[in-house]
Amino acid sequence: TQNSDATPKAEKDLRSPICCIMGHVDTGKTKLLDCIRGTNVQEGEAGGITQQIGATYFPAANIRDRTKELKADATLKVPGLLVIDTPGHESFTNLRSRGSGLCDIAILVVDIMHGLEPQTIESLNLLKMRNTEFIIALNKVDRLYGWKSTRNAPIVKALKQQSKDVQNEFNMRLTQIVTQFKEQGLNTELYYKNREMGETYSIVPTSAITGEGIPDMLLLLVQWTQKTMVEKLTFSNEVQCTVLEVKVIEGHGTTIDVVLVNGVLHEGDQIVVCGMQGPIVTSIRALLTPHPMKELRVKGTYLHHKEIKAAQGIKITAQGLEHAIAGTALYVVGPDDDVEDIKETTMEDMKSVMSRIDKSGEGVCVQASTLGSLEALLEFLKTPEVNIPVSGISIGPVHKKDVMKASVMLEKKKEYATILAFDVKVTPESRELAEELGVKIFIADIIYHLFDQFKAYIDNLKEEKKKEAADEVVFPCVLKILPNCIFNKKDPIVLGVDILEGIAKVGTPICIPQKEFIDIGRIASIENNHKPVDTAKKGQKVAIKIVGSNSEEQQKMFGRHFEIEDELVSHISRKSIDILKANYREDLSNEDWRLVLKLRNLFRIQ
Numbered sequence: 001t002q003n004s005d006a007t008p009k010a011e012k013d014l015r016s017p018i019c020c021i022m023g024h025v026d027t028g029k030t031k032l033l034d035c036i037r038g039t040n041v042q043e044g045e046a047g048g049i050t051q052q053i054g055a056t057y058f059p060a061a062n063i064r065d066r067t068k069e070l071k072a073d074a075t076l077k078v079p080g081l082l083v084i085d086t087p088g089h090e091s092f093t094n095l096r097s098r099g100s101g102l103c104d105i106a107i108l109v110v111d112i113m114h115g116l117e118p119q120t121i122e123s124l125n126l127l128k129m130r131n132t133e134f135i136i137a138l139n140k141v142d143r144l145y146g147w148k149s150t151r152n153a154p155i156v157k158a159l160k161q162q163s164k165d166v167q168n169e170f171n172m173r174l175t176q177i178v179t180q181f182k183e184q185g186l187n188t189e190l191y192y193k194n195r196e197m198g199e200t201y202s203i204v205p206t207s208a209i210t211g212e213g214i215p216d217m218l219l220l221l222v223q224w225t226q227k228t229m230v231e232k233l234t235f236s237n238e239v240q241c242t243v244l245e246v247k248v249i250e251g252h253g254t255t256i257d258v259v260l261v262n263g264v265l266h267e268g269d270q271i272v273v274c275g276m277q278g279p280i281v282t283s284i285r286a287l288l289t290p291h292p293m294k295e296l297r298v299k300g301t302y303l304h305h306k307e308i309k310a311a312q313g314i315k316i317t318a319q320g321l322e323h324a325i326a327g328t329a330l331y332v333v334g335p336d337d338d339v340e341d342i343k344e345t346t347m348e349d350m351k352s353v354m355s356r357i358d359k360s361g362e363g364v365c366v367q368a369s370t371l372g373s374l375e376a377l378l379e380f381l382k383t384p385e386v387n388i389p390v391s392g393i394s395i396g397p398v399h400k401k402d403v404m405k406a407s408v409m410l411e412k413k414k415e416y417a418t419i420l421a422f423d424v425k426v427t428p429e430s431r432e433l434a435e436e437l438g439v440k441i442f443i444a445d446i447i448y449h450l451f452d453q454f455k456a457y458i459d460n461l462k463e464e465k466k467k468e469a470a471d472e473v474v475f476p477c478v479l480k481i482l483p484n485c486i487f488n489k490k491d492p493i494v495l496g497v498d499i500l501e502g503i504a505k506v507g508t509p510i511c512i513p514q515k516e517f518i519d520i521g522r523i524a525s526i527e528n529n530h531k532p533v534d535t536a537k538k539g540q541k542v543a544i545k546i547v548g549s550n551s552e553e554q555q556k557m558f559g560r561h562f563e564i565e566d567e568l569v570s571h572i573s574r575k576s577i578d579i580l581k582a583n584y585r586e587d588l589s590n591e592d593w594r595l596v597l598k599l600r601n602l603f604r605i606q
């Protein structure tokens with residue numbers, strides 16, 4: 001009776017819940033999508049499934065048909081289920097509107113053979129951040145050793161058919177994964193044992209290859225959303241719509257692919273979209289969806305609609321969309337609305353991101369494909385363990401102007417003349433320009449890979465600077481001449497010394513403060529137990545050779561210009577202190593730094 005007029009009105013007015021798939025790479029997100037889309041199910045079962053822009057629509061009838069073996073009280077109140085086609089973080093972070101998540105529910109895919117992986121945890125954090133409900137698909141059960149397949153069977157039935165060994169292995173792996181989730185602060189439980197849905201997250205074991213558990217997953221998604229999200233899913237006239245992608249399409253110019261979450265869009269509606277250069281006010285020229293009959297689908301042909309009701313994935317054509325930003329909300333200007341107000345609201349998403357830019361004006365430039373992914377990247381860069389300041393942001397491919405912008409940092413801080421490009425293309429011209437100017441561009445489609453690359457670059461730069469500075473750096477030391485260890489009195493001076501304080505390094509200029517600061521040359525070599533070394537530390541007794549850097553120094557002689565009781569110290573300068581501070585901060589202990597201070601006073605350096 002679900003579709004008859006006897007259905008209460010409130011129930012008829014629910015929209016389809018929107019679902020997206022997340023999880024670590026290779027857990028089977030794409031396969032799972034293919035599997036529920038029917039690529040794997042028998043002919044006929046795929047009935048009614050329609051391809052939309054960026055999403056696939058599953059009508060309730062199809063879900064009912066595929067879940068009938070579960071004999072659940074399958075009263076489906078929602079018209080269907082809308083699953084976003086691009087799995088992963090990016091599509092999820094895109095789906096935002098008015099600050100909250102746009103996905104009603106997510107499927108977090110975990111490989112039963114691997115358990116929780118880095119991106120599983122990254123996904124969990126995103127879901128938490130957006131307050132999004134989710135279920136866990138424990139995928140690849142067919143990979144348990146000895147698994148007997150029953151295509152598309154409900155999971156309880158499928159598990160019953162397995163040998164004791166398989167069941168044991170299943171239980172063992174399940175327990176491990178439940179423990180791993182617990183370590184992340186989440187309670188989880190097999191969905192059919194879960195009595196506290198909402199507090200305990202449900203696990204559905206699945207195989208995207210043989211289809212076990214897929215009926216369970218579909219039913220759980222629909223039942224869970226229609227049970228707990230009635231308010232959110234109630235059809236409303238207020239348009240809630242998000243831009244998924246901005247694309248140039250032959251014959252249509254720049255178009256936007258959107259997900260209409262709620263409300264109705266009409267051809268001719270005046271809309272406002274968030275743009276890189278401010279709000280874009282335009283009107284809908286065409287509302288397009290793919291042609292439903294695949295065999296008739298010629299590339300580039302779309303169905304035109306006068307109006308479309310949520311929830312749906314739609315392509316919109318309109319004028320002036322070139323600078324539209326993916327991942328932002330689209331607004332419709334109603335007859336009573338003030339365009340100026342809406343323009344301001346539209347730009348709010350952008351403003352919150354702009355506020356993340358470092359006030360000092362020093363930092364790297366970051367660039368991402370959508371506002372959502374940019375936000376996720378900025379969020380990550382801000383965390384204390386990472387802490388990379390940002391001076392500029394941009395959305396879309398890296399162009400020459402972005403390289404120019406980043407090059408401003410060359411003067412201020414070379415390492416920040418860098419573009420961190422997250423999941424965007426870099427045009428060949430901008431790559432060339434970057435090389436010419438010395439701007440670094442790092443590209444990755446996983447956030448933490450960007451960080452790794454940048455960190456390696458910074459470390460490398462530091463090493464290079466150290467090498468450059470090595471000629472001018474002076475480490476602090478105080479040396480005491482050992483009696484009976486005067487091996488050569490002059491040119492070169494060779495002495496046995498006790499390192500009283502600090503670090504003696506080859507290259508250090510040595511001076512005798514007690515004798516009116518006479519310079520006697522630089523340490524040319526150090527021997528410790530007859531072995532040449534580069535450095536010697538406090539407490540060590542070593543032989544050093546001091547070579548004068550000029551003829552005056554070369555004249556200096558033990559016994560005439562200095563005596564056994566005179567201490568030898570490093571001749572530091574303002575510049576050498578600055579180089580130490582800039583490049584060798586971690587190489588010196590607190591005690592060494594105190595010695596620097598002492599020598600600074602001794603040499604009366606300001």
Ligand code: GDP
Nearest residue numbers: 025026027028029030031139140143207208209
């Ligand atoms: P994604 O990176 O998460 O989208 O993963 P894919 O869907 O591309 O799957 C990664 C690999 O795992 C592919 O080789 C799939 O064929 C395989 N795979 C996915 N799901 C299953 C499953 O349920 N069982 C088995 N045996 N293999 C699977």
